[in-house]
Amino acid sequence: MKNYILSFLFYLLLSVPIRAQEFKVSGTVIHTDNSEISFANILLYTAADTSFVKGSVTDEIGFFSVDQIPAAAYLLKASYMGNHSQFIKIDVQSNIDIGLVSVDSEAQALDEVVVVFQKPTLEQKVDRLVFNIGNTALSESNIWEALKSTPSVFIMNNEITVKGEKGVQVLINDKKVNLPQEDILNLLNGTSANGVQAIEVITAPPAKYDAEGGTMINIRMNKNLIAGYNGAVFNRYTQGNFPQHTLGTNHYFKGEKLETSFNYSFSQRKELTNYTDITNYMENGAITDIWTSDLEVIDRSRRHNSSIFLDYKVNTNNTISFSSITTFTPKFVGRDYSETVIRETNDPNSTGFFTKNDSKFSSVNTAFYLDYENKLNDEGALIAFNAHYTFYDYDKNQELETDFYDERKTIVNENAFSTTNQQRTDLYSIQTDYSTPLGESFILESGFKYALTSSESDISQQGFNREQPGIDPMEDGQFLYDENIYAAYTSVETKWENWSFKSGLRAEYTKTKGDFSLDKNVIGKDYLELFPTVFFQFTPTEKHRFGLNYKRSIIRPDYSTINPFQVFQSSNSVVEGNVNLRPSFKNSAIFSYTYDKDYTLELFYRYHKNAISLFTYQDNESKLLRFITDNLDRELAYGLDFIYRKEIVKAWDAYLLTSYFYASERFNDRNTNNQIDNNLWTLLVQFKNNLTFLEDRSLTANLNFTYVSPIVVGNSRQREYSDWEIALKKNIWSKKANISLTVSDIFNQFKLHNTRDYGDQYNISYYRPDSRTFTLGFRYNFGNMGIRDNYKNKDTEERERL
Structure with a gap:
């Protein structure tokens, strides 16, 4: 540990602060009679292509300030109540006060500048890929559907992956969503994508972010660019085998000092999923009997999703922000019905059993964030503080009934038992960040964070009366788990001539402790780890760009997967927790070359020690199919990506x-402890098209195709699958409303087939979700929709930015 601390301190001392400086443009907006204008809109565009850069609003005496502007040439314009100033060209190389900006109604005649408001659909930045969805048909879907259509993002069995890499973390406005995987799906499924400005796929997160996960997806929500209020109501109906319905509203307000947004949706869903498990139980290497289980799952749920984001500008240099994200499920009812047919190898007859599994659960997950930012000087130095609290509460009741039948389909036995499971988790964190420019080309960032997680899980099972080896349902059990993380980081960034460089180092000390009521052994460990990040970019000419980045990250076990409980799906199918799960560590490196901004080749290498994966494992002695989360010995991947965007x-x-x-x-075989290597060459393909129709560009469409060839998943090999999707959006009523239509999995091809065949394991599983769906949506916008009235263009209709 001393060596780690010394290494970290040495890095801090040697780090050279590096990054291009940003500047501030200020001034005062007045009428032609020299009176100041309060709440005038300030719009800044690049002079090169007149694309929109940033907006602001004047205070009560007409003063405005636009901060964090990179050195370049810009066009600036002020507007108020349909009246405009002339375009003012400014060359920003330092902080600039442009003085008085006069707004005159005559200025509306200005037409020699054509302003382009459409953001690029896709932007490649230093450490991330930015997918702007505001001007696509995807904005009328929910965030989960938009995420599935995001370049480089693949959804596999409802798990988010980036180019096949697992352990992806989800953030909203740079704030981590502390939800289990299933609840993340529910939150994003119930939240309209119309409030989303962009989805950022951060492949090389800077040291400022937690080391957890590696790749991150940041969902950046819209903000008002002009003063005033606007909002929307939306209604979305989805039809698969069963109907699903979502109703919601979004609201945005921007005043002199206060800016806020509020989003709410309510959804009712009924979903069908089918599973088939074929297990060949073995003895001495020979198959003795085959158990085939067909499972039909019907889930009904009601959910509320809400979020609020509030920024209050105390003065020019101080801002306080509050935000909250909540998902509340008052009612979730599941009905699982399965039949398991048992055939012995030398017997033509079959026996089996029917299982009915009724479950009900409710949950609430709410997070609160409080931020304070202080700009220390005009050169760009600032300090920020953040406090966070998440509360998660989960209650589930399950009633499982099984009827056993003989060769004549006569019921010969039955059993039933009930399970009650409760989990409560509290998460707290505080963080401080400091950044300062040193000279004109460098910037240094550093910060500290403390996070505490406290989780309590209780289980109670009653009525189980069947004596079967391997089944050990505890009558009552409690598991307590605490995790403390202390973190510190420093990062540096610079640009010189054709080079860009970014580097950081993060240290995290983790202390965990578990207390299981039925096991007196000590559970937990303490460890200190360092997580470096390095990024180089070299642009010798306008058409050629080279990049190199490296990052080390950690993936800690989910709180639900370490609970040492058995939860039965049927009499021979059980999901188990694992208190012995270890954290995993991932090293990733990418070398890239981009030609003419449109063609990119990436060579990547990934080594993941102790990778965490869900294993499907057959217990041949007890005739049990067990689903256990465990550590792989290691996960290794390397290959070539080709990216074309045009x-x-x-x-x-x-x-x-x-x-x-x-x-x-x-990984190690659980019976023999022999080392098993599961490996394949895999091809992933994504082809996404964004189209615009009609003279007024009011009809947009997205056509997306996904293909995944056979791929390894833990101890499984998964067959190839493909998926086509089309989405349409039509603006109506002068863009005050729109209707949308989406057809997912057009050819009903999304089915997952997994096989595990090694040692004494030979089982197959099929996963068939209700993926072919038809969705019809309607959205109506109201309030201050005059954004397009604040500036004119020449011979073109302005496009929506938000």
Whole structure:
């Protein structure tokens, strides 16, 4: 540990602060009679292509300030009540006060500047890929559907992956969503994507972010660019095998000092999922009997999702922010019905059993964030503080009934038992960040964070009366788990000539402790780890760009997976927790080359020690199919990505990703302890098209295709699958409303087939979700929708930015 601390201190001392400086543009807006204008809109565009950069609003005496502007040439314009100033060209190389900006109604005649408001659908930045969805049909879906259509993001069995890499963390406005995987799906499924400005796929997160996970997806929500209020109501109906319905509203307000947004939705869902498990139980290497289980799952749920974001500008240099994200499920009812057919190898007859599994649960997950930011000087130095609290409460009751039948389908036995499971988790964190420029080309960032997680889980099972080896349902059990994390980081960034460099180091000391009521052994460990990040970029000419980045990260076990409880799906199918799970550590490196901004080749290497994966394991002696989360010995992947993004014509831009890689997952067989290597070469393909139709560009469409060849998943091999999706959006009533239509999995091809065949394991599983769906949506916008009235263009209709 001393060596780690010394290494970290040494790095802090040697770190050179590096990054290009940003500046401030200020001034005062007045009428032609020299009276000041309060709440005038300030709009800043690049002079090169007149694309929108940033907006602001004047205070009560007409003063405005636009901060954090990189050095470049810009066009600035002020507008108020339909009246405008002339465009003012400014060359920003230092802080600039442009003095008085006069707004005159005559200025509306200005038409020699054509302003382009449409954001690029896809932007490649230093450490992230930015997918702007505001001007696509995807904005009328929910966030989960938009995420599935995001370049480089793949959804596999409801788990988010980036180019096949697991352990992805989800953030909203740079704030981590502390939800279990299932609840993240529910939150994003119930939240309209219309409030989303962009989805950022952060492949090389800076040291400022937690080391957890590696790749991150940041969902950046909209903010008002002009003063005033606007809002919307929306209604979305989805039809698969069963109907689903979502009703919601969004609201935005921006005043002199206060800016806020509020989003709410209520959803009712009924979903069908089918599973088939075929297990070949073995003895001495020979198959003795085959158990085939067909499971039909019907879930009904009601959910409320809400979020609020509030910024209050105390003065020019101080801002206080509050935000909250909540998902509340007052009612979730599940009905699982399965039949398991048992055939012995040398017997033509079959026996089996029917299982009915009724479950009910409710949950609430709410997070609160409080932020304070203080700009220390005009050069860009600032200090920020953040406090966070998340409360998660989960209650589930399960009633499981089984009827056993003989060769004549006569019921010969039955059993039933009930399970009650409760979990409560509290998360607290505080963080401080400091950044300061040193000279004109460098910036230094550093900070500290403390996080505490406290979780309590209780289980009670009653009525189980069948004596079967391997089944050990505890009557009552309690598991307490605490985790403390102390973190510190420093990062540096610079640009010189054709080079860009960013580097950081994060240290995290973790202390965990578990207390299981039925086991007196000590559970937990303490460890200190360092997580470096390095990024280089070299641009010798306008058409050529080279990049290199490296990052080390950690993935800690989920709180639910370490609970040492058995939860039965049927009499021979059980999901088990694992208190012995260890954290995993991932090292990732990417070398990239981009030609003419549209063609990119990436060579990548990934080594993941103790990777955490869900194992499906057959217990041949007890005739049990067990689902256990465990550590792999290691996960190794390397390969080549080709990325093509191009505006083929004005009305059509396309994105193509092909990733061909070798993946090897090594683990120990649970019976023999022999080392097993599960490896394959895999091809991932994404082809996404954004299209615009009609003269007024009011009709947009997205056509997306996904293909995944056979791939390794833990101790499984998964067959290939593909998926087509189309989405349409039509603006109506002068863009005050729109209707949308989405058809997912058009050809009903999304089915997952997994096989585990090694040693004494030979089982197959099929996963068939209700993925072919038809969705119809309607949205109506109201309030201050005059954004387009605040500036004019020449010969074109302005496009929506938000």
